[in-house]
Amino acid sequence: MKEVIKNIVKESIKKIYNIDTNPQIQLPKEESFGDFASNVAFLLSKPLKQKPQDIANNIADSLKNMPYFEKVEALNGFVNMKLSNSFYEKLLFDFLENPIDYLKDEAIFEAFGIKKEDKINLEYVSANPTGPLHLGHGRGAVIGDVLYRLFRFFDIKVDREYYINDAGNQVNLLTKSILHYIDKDKYPFPKDGYKGDYVKDLAEEFLKDHPSKENINFEELKDFAISKMMEDIKNTLKLLNIEFDTYFSERTLKDDVERVLKLLEEKNAIEEKEGAIWFKSKDEDKDRVLRKSDGSYTYFASDIAYHLNKYERGYKKAIDLWGADHHGYIPRLKSALEVLGIPSDWLSVELFQIVRLFKDGQEVKMSKRTGEMIKLQEVIEDLGADNLRFMFLTKKADTPLDIDINLVKAQNSENPVFYVQYAYARTMGIKRQLKEPFVFGFYKDNYTYEEEEIDLIKRILSSKDMLFDGIVKKDPSLVVKLSLDIAKSFHKFYNTHKVITQDETTTKKRISLVYATQKIFDIIFDILNIKAPEVM
RNA sequence: GUGUCUGUAGCUUAAUGGAUAAAGCGCAGGUCUCCGGAACCUGAGAUUGCGGGUUCGAAUCCCGCCAGACACGCCA
CATH class of the missing domain: 1.10.730.10 (Isoleucyl-tRNA Synthetase; Domain 1)
Incomplete structure (x- = not known):
């Protein structure tokens, strides 16, 4: 729509002044100013050495007689255009003849900085397989899903990806926590371990197939826990009608992580000290650990490897959706990727703020049923998937969101x-x-x-x-x-x-x-x- | 302490550097002999945290201050 107007104005300026411009078309603040307005006269004022109002008058005069407009006037330097009803009518029937064709726009590719054949990677949720999804995950999931559907509507090729953190410390910690519930005497509850009924449930379920509490294979228990947790997460997402094309396991990155360290070393971007390997960041004042002194890798190291892997899979752009509390992590990651030769605009990280639940004016923090953190699944069951999906999108991602249960149920x-x-x-x-x-x-x-x-x-x-x-x-x-x-x-x-x-x-x-x-x-x-x- | 972000009507939020800062809720007052009133309309309500600067023009950009959130780990 704006594009149509823009071209009309552009043509007209070309006729009068014989110059190419890129006029901005905006929606006027006040209705009496018309349907569209352009500030182009202000921008031309300097190069043409004329008063904005004079330029605007000239442009308005040349647009006046066109059938598209009911009224064109130059006011305070703006060119205000009111489209004729017949023009609106024509567009309406264009829409009705074929709604989807009318709405789609090839210009989207250029505006988004890609070509038609390019593919985008969209990563979201990526919650650790160490517990059920909670409300905040739901927001990221829905934002990601609707973004995906928007891309798809405009024929932009996009893959949805979920990154499973199944290699680090946290899954070990979950496994140790389960062990404790399998045999309390033998395994003390680990520091910062995972509590909650689901941990006990996992222990009981594991014991069904492994009646003996002796000789429990740690790796086997870990695999069991991860697959159970992922099953639970997928089921919850399914309730919101959300699916992924790829579930990417951190474990498969092992070779890539080592390769990343070599590559960074070649670029002289790492340093060994105190038994650990550090990334020397140019963008941050602090160095960051890649390999700990015990030989294991940090999340940071595998994250670099993961994004390098995505890049090498041929995606033209990558979009990550993160909780806003991770914002400090972005410069670090981008800085490392840049050392590896990946342009900084390849990855864009979109942040979303926290979600809170309110009922009768009071924040709801704990589940009445279990006394634990509210699970996303409970909220979906209470409010309904459609209602929740819609509510998640009533504000921009980067704004904290309060959901009022009473409101969602109001008719x-x-x-x-x-x-x-x-x-x-x-x-x-x-x-x-x-x-x-x-x-x-x-x-x-x-x-x-x-x-x-x-x-x-x-x-x-x-x-x-x-x-x-x-x-x-x-x-x-x-x-x-x-x-x-x-x-x-x-x-x-x-x-x-x-x-x-x-x-x-x-x-x-x-x-x-x-x-x-x-x-x-x-x-x-x-x-x-x-x-x-x-x-x- | 350092960094990032935020500060707009009573509340929750809008506003590619553009005109008289826009909506919803709340508040006050109205509207169908009605295809679904489960809706609609009108009104009051703002020194855009404070102070400077940049320019034709600043809620928006820059500097300083005040207040808040988040991040600053050999966690993820």
């Missing part, structure tokens, strides 16, 4: 999920009401539109820019915002105008609008991966 417009789904249910209601000769679809014609109708059309058409932005900014919350915007416009339209009237032309016009609303919702719900309810 009114304060509940954003309800508000949007109710709008959809209303479109279905209209569909059910239609009688001969009307059918639910669209009727192409030249109509005159009233304020609420044209507003709804604008909202629907704005989806193109909004989804585009969602990818460029890697911000899936824009999809939820879009759904709320459209729902609002639709409710207002619905409240002001009857769809089924005595007048045939008016009825056909409004059926077309309701139909368009439903079509865009179908697409949005599909990207969000939530159900579109026919009745509520």
